[in-house]
Amino acid sequence: MIEAVVFDVLGTMVDEPGGLRTAIGDALPGADLDELLSLWQRHVEHEQLRIAQGARAYARSEIIDAEAAQRIADHAGLTDPAAIAHLATAEQRLPAWHDSADALDRLARHLPVLGLSNAGRTTLLRLNAHAGLRWHQALSGEEVSAYKPAPELYRLAIDTAGCPPERVLMVAAHAWDLRAAQASGMRTAYVRRPAGDPPAASDAFDGQFDGLEDLLGDVLRIG
Incomplete structure (x- = not known):
């Protein structure tokens, strides 16, 4: 039973992928959403793997998400701090x-x-x-x-x-x-x-x- x-x-x-894609599109209209979504996902997967392997101390998902948002901002030229901070919380709105x-x-x-x-x-x-x-x-x-x-x-x-x-x-x-x-x-x-x-x-x-x-x-x- x-x-x-x-x-x-x-x-x-x-x-999750659809919600992140929407959040990235809202922050960066006209951007290559496939490329940026892949960048976010690769960062999260890489950092979680590093934590599992003991190469990084445990960090909450909010920290890793903020890192992913900053990577996207740096890659796409997004400089508005408020927009970056909002993007970092995209997982809360899936x-x-x-x-x-x-x-x-x-x-x-x-x-x-x-x-x-x-x-x-x-x-x-x-x-x-x-x-x-x-x-x-x-x-x-x-x-x-x-x-x-x-x-x-x-x-x-x-x-x-x-x-x-x-x-x-x-x-x-x-x-x-x-x-x-x-x-x-x-x-x-x-x-x-x-x-x-x-x-x-x-x-x-x-x-x-x-x-x-x-x-x-x-x-x-x-x-």
Whole structure:
């Protein structure tokens, strides 16, 4: 039986690439959005990897986002401090996918639902409010000073759920996220999103779904 459901947030419940693209376009009309979005994403991934490897001390996502915004500003010639500061908080204003809020509301009537995110506490708080995501509890990697796929985050979710890992379902649009959850003993469900990381042929997740509506029916049958 499933006793608790844990959702990845960035990319799974909200459109992270689309929201960042909009924020960059607002700050830099007419700019090459693909190039600048890639610059932001590469910086974040690189710094999170450095932290995982011990080459950099843990830094909250708000700090790394501010660095990414400054890199974009330097690259594109943006000099307005207010515009750069606003761009740095773009992760707080990402739009929810069309089925996210309703699925959470419906599932929360039957099972504990948790968010598990690399976003810092402040970003996660404001993002949830902006996107209309209502959790029983939202967990940030800031609580364990690590970024997914570090095992500490999945242990945090399991400990918070208060039940054996095989009774906790991790839902994500990223196969790399689910592989790490699986290694921690959690059940896993992949949800297809436009900018997700699809499973490989070798992946054996407990479920694969085209959207949260499909997942909801399956979880409520077995929960």
